[in-house]
Amino acid sequence: MTPEQVAQAVADAVSALVAEGAIAVDSVPEARVERPKSREHGDYATNIALALAKPAGRNARDVAELVAARLRVVPGFSAAEVAGPGFINLRLDSAAQGEVARTIVEAGPAWGRGTVLSGTTVNVEFISANPTGPLHLGHTRWAAVGDAIARVLEAAGADVTREFYINDRGVQMDKFGASVMAAANGRPVPEDGYHGGYILDLAAQIVAERPGILDLPDVEQHVAFREAAYAVQLREQQQVLELFRTRFDVWYSEQGLYESGAVERGLARLREQGHMFEQDGATWLRTTDFGDDKDRVLLRANGEPTYFAADTAYYVDKRARGFDLAIYLLGADHHGYVNRLRAVAACAGDDPDRSIEVLIGQLVKITRDGVDIKLSKRAGTIVTLEEVVEEVGVDAARYTLARFPVDSPLTLDVAEMVRATNDNPVFYVQYAHARISSVLRNAHELGIDWLAAEFDPALLDHERENNLLGMLAEFPRVVASAAELREPHRVARYLEDLATAYHRFYDVCWVLPRGDEELAGIHVARLWLCAAARQTIANGLALLGVSAPERM
RNA sequence: GCCCUCGUAGCUCAGUCGGAUAGAGCGACCGCCUCCUAAGCGGUAGGCCAUGGGUUCAAUUCCCGUCGAGGGCACCA
Structure with a gap:
């Protein structure tokens, strides 16, 4: 039951x-x-x-x-x-409780999936880092959590698109281009430019690929460096994320927003809805009608659209592409955007409570041996996603970052992450999976075909069996609440409890026949229970994008 | 000044859409491998759930104040 x-x-x-x-x-x-x-x-x-x-x-x-x-x-x-x-x-009674094992084994990979979000088309936007440098540990948290949210939403029946917004336009890009250009010409990088060591590498790489670039006039050279450096950086981000098992369905270019006419269309939409007005030569959006602190400028007095105009157009475009709900995963340094983004949705004629959701993630505080590290692309003191993966591995990194709710501040000690990989709870959970796999392997080698044998759930009446069955039965509810609350960390915490329940069962309840013992109903029943536990752990880890190893 | 998020064990953090004795990992200490993976299991020590009020049969959880931490308040991106 x-x-x-x-x-x-x-x-x-x-x-x-x-x-x-x-x-x-x-x-x-x-x-x-x-x-x-x-x-x-x-x-x-x-x-x-x-x-x-x-x-x-x-x-x-x-x-x-x-x-x-x-x-x-x-x-x-x-x-x-x-x-x-x-x-x-x-x-x-134990028979009713034990039936859960059969339910799970028969459901297989579908165990835990539900329909609470069926029929909902969701766009999940996360990371959206500037393509002006490598992704760092801060972005890594959004990668792990954003992808896990997408997976959990899918498990709840939603139709999900993962999207990355590329800020490939504007002042930061110009500074980035100027920094690389200066480095390539042996000049000092501008004060307000990017000072990371990767700038030098980037410059050298571009010059090697295009020796003539240094002969171009300054203006053209700046553009050439900016575009070339951007292309390299974007490709690197994409490769690193691929390595991190985080795939995006859409890489959306801010520049493309202008080229495709989406900005004009977005502004037109807002004008239709009647929330725009002119003042001091600029064009504004009356976001204060919908809970924002102050009205926002869309078009500057000089006619140039603001970044906010692009944000607005981007939202309108998402809705036009058919998404019922746009989820934004933003860092705490962007929490001031929440009200204005919701106001944008309202100004576009939507109900913000239904069509937009902004999840604010607290920033990761990083220390090394207890000493704070400031992550700054411009100062060049960064811990990159790539380094994290090299040092701790994808599974450990993803799991560590996904097991905490995003709205809680997190302190990670890089030295500790590296040194103490074996203490990472991910191994505790994975170990349970490997352990069960081993038992099932041994059963197979003994010639036991438990799947074909008769399963009597009433035999699972030990306190530890009962406890394990109860934990297993909770899985669908955990997945559903993780999806509805956008809190994939619940899956991780659940898996840790489930692993404990399994280890405790394993400790006391011997599964396979010993020595020349005859195969009995209890062995078969326990094998069904093991299989159910393994399936549940595997399904849960999959929701976090973490592998479920057969051996460790 | 205004706004947002947060204050739970020595450390890092769960739990809280109100429920019955507050949890885990790490760190400390003590036990358990002639047979399925000891990356495991059992036990001991460690808490006025920041603080003061309010609502309720019931508050760590909801509301208000105070103190403390982090972040945000541009015709920047």
């Missing part, structure tokens, strides 16, 4: 009581069925009676007793007890 079925049984019991007139309420309040923290409180517990007591004008424990009495006779339940202020603690 799955938690959903338990919840259904509780709901049915309450409806029956209401129909009989045993409990008088206008509507049945929402109640929760959850796994109690303490196993003494049963396999599942519900607070339905506490929620029902007030509207029914009854004592909570009395209501609980009425509901419990009905649940006791439902097949699959072995106990229903009233406890504390009015909780109902439920126990399943």
